[in-house]
Amino acid sequence: MNHPENSILIIFGASGDLTKRKLIPALYSLEVQNLLPNNFFVFGASRTELSDTEFRDNMADALNEFSKDEDLSKKDQFLKRLYYQSVQANDSSSYKPLINRLEKLENEKEMKSNLIFYLSTPPSLYDVIPDDLAKVKLNDESNGWKRLIIEKPFGYDYESAKKLNEKLSKNWNENQIYRIDHYLGKETVQNLLVTRFSNGIFEPLWNRNFVHHVEITSAEDIGVEKRGGYYDNSGALRDMVQNHLLQMVGLIAMEPPSSMDSNSIRNEIVKVFQSLSKFKDDDIAKNVIRGQYLESKIKGKKVKGYREEEGVDPNSKTETFAALKFYIENWRWGGVPFYIRTGKRLPTRVTEAVIHFKPTPHSLFSQENECDSCNQLIIRIQPDEGILLKFGMKLPGAGFNVKNVNMDFHYADLSVQRIPTAYERLLLDAMNGDSTLFARVDAVMNAWSFLNPVLEAWKNDHTIPVYGYPAGTWGPESADDLIEEKNMTWRYPCKNLAEDGIYCEL
Numbered sequence: 001m002n003h004p005e006n007s008i009l010i011i012f013g014a015s016g017d018l019t020k021r022k023l024i025p026a027l028y029s030l031e032v033q034n035l036l037p038n039n040f041f042v043f044g045a046s047r048t049e050l051s052d053t054e055f056r057d058n059m060a061d062a063l064n065e066f067s068k069d070e071d072l073s074k075k076d077q078f079l080k081r082l083y084y085q086s087v088q089a090n091d092s093s094s095y096k097p098l099i100n101r102l103e104k105l106e107n108e109k110e111m112k113s114n115l116i117f118y119l120s121t122p123p124s125l126y127d128v129i130p131d132d133l134a135k136v137k138l139n140d141e142s143n144g145w146k147r148l149i150i151e152k153p154f155g156y157d158y159e160s161a162k163k164l165n166e167k168l169s170k171n172w173n174e175n176q177i178y179r180i181d182h183y184l185g186k187e188t189v190q191n192l193l194v195t196r197f198s199n200g201i202f203e204p205l206w207n208r209n210f211v212h213h214v215e216i217t218s219a220e221d222i223g224v225e226k227r228g229g230y231y232d233n234s235g236a237l238r239d240m241v242q243n244h245l246l247q248m249v250g251l252i253a254m255e256p257p258s259s260m261d262s263n264s265i266r267n268e269i270v271k272v273f274q275s276l277s278k279f280k281d282d283d284i285a286k287n288v289i290r291g292q293y294l295e296s297k298i299k300g301k302k303v304k305g306y307r308e309e310e311g312v313d314p315n316s317k318t319e320t321f322a323a324l325k326f327y328i329e330n331w332r333w334g335g336v337p338f339y340i341r342t343g344k345r346l347p348t349r350v351t352e353a354v355i356h357f358k359p360t361p362h363s364l365f366s367q368e369n370e371c372d373s374c375n376q377l378i379i380r381i382q383p384d385e386g387i388l389l390k391f392g393m394k395l396p397g398a399g400f401n402v403k404n405v406n407m408d409f410h411y412a413d414l415s416v417q418r419i420p421t422a423y424e425r426l427l428l429d430a431m432n433g434d435s436t437l438f439a440r441v442d443a444v445m446n447a448w449s450f451l452n453p454v455l456e457a458w459k460n461d462h463t464i465p466v467y468g469y470p471a472g473t474w475g476p477e478s479a480d481d482l483i484e485e486k487n488m489t490w491r492y493p494c495k496n497l498a499e500d501g502i503y504c505e506l
């Protein structure tokens, strides 16, 4: 693994939740693994006035609460890397103290001015801060590289994403911009590439001749929690489908890249996005189902409906569940339906992709459970990461009775090492200048262009229903009707990779 060059990370929005919950714990994990360069520093930057000491104290608390590392012995050493400087967005003169302190630190440590700016702010500042930075020449690479990490959501729809890109590209080159999609940082999402391209056995089957359909589920059991205000202006399609789920579709459906370099991989993902079938106004209601969770009882405990959540409009039509059926119109996948769904307040937290293989051309044996695609490869992204293959076996005894059995691999058995969090991997990659696991501009735009007709139809066509579903269930029943064929439904995954079924113990 490359060791990153000395650099300084400036986190805008440092008093927010992401810094505490994800960024600082991820950086600390890199410290524990000795992956940070000697001269690596972090500047928290927000409107709030804080001293370095106060910021360090806050981050020490954050580590106690959110760090996954049991080893806290390097905490003091780590905290010494942290500084804080208050900055006002949209006021480039307020950057002067930050610039002075950065220069002072760089001189003291005799390091180049390699700077990473992390925008963990409300999205309305995604074009403002990069513009401010350019005004004070903090995008100038003459004495060290300058990189910009931008959190999702990258735009609100096709037009706003286009405008944002246009603004950014005035002062920043595409190779300086790192658009975070934290799903790409997940080990098991990357393992999709390894499963497909390090094994000869899957490739011959990985196409329309053998695959019946592909199913991707990303379920959460939590509701919108304290993010009602943000979520009500976003919804499941923007929050999960446009980015995380489509990136997974890209990795499952892409052609083998010519090499593992960033552009080769990202070129193949973009080709998949360009081949996504276009939704037409009159088939949207049939192929895209939206739902909203309703008040219910889960394990005897009353749970609020979405419209009762804090920050949510009591008449809101924002979807907390979305399920889609679509096709990828290319030689590999022509005619193979892709079904994807995501939702909040579903029965469990699980993300998995299921490749359903076609049945045998003629059925010779009696199956214990009737199914038309009994051979399934289930790739579990989280939790209980692993891979499961389902196939038929003869039941011992007279006759030829077939039972569907599971061949089960758990990622945790592979190594004693803890699975690194997505942010550890992505922050390290950004320090190393490796953008493979970040979304490129054309991927983002193609993803929006695929979903834009749906967003438009939902906004303008009031006959398209928002189905209610009781919190703690698998979403609206109409989502089941997306999979129209006989004997076929979604997989209803349990916490345990090998179990499925609507009634499994959760």
Ligand code: BG6
Binding pocket: 220, 239, 240, 351
């Ligand atoms: C975020 C969404 O991008 O992903 C959240 O904004 C969602 O709404 C989260 O809860 C899910 O991430 P993970 O890693 O818990 O699957």
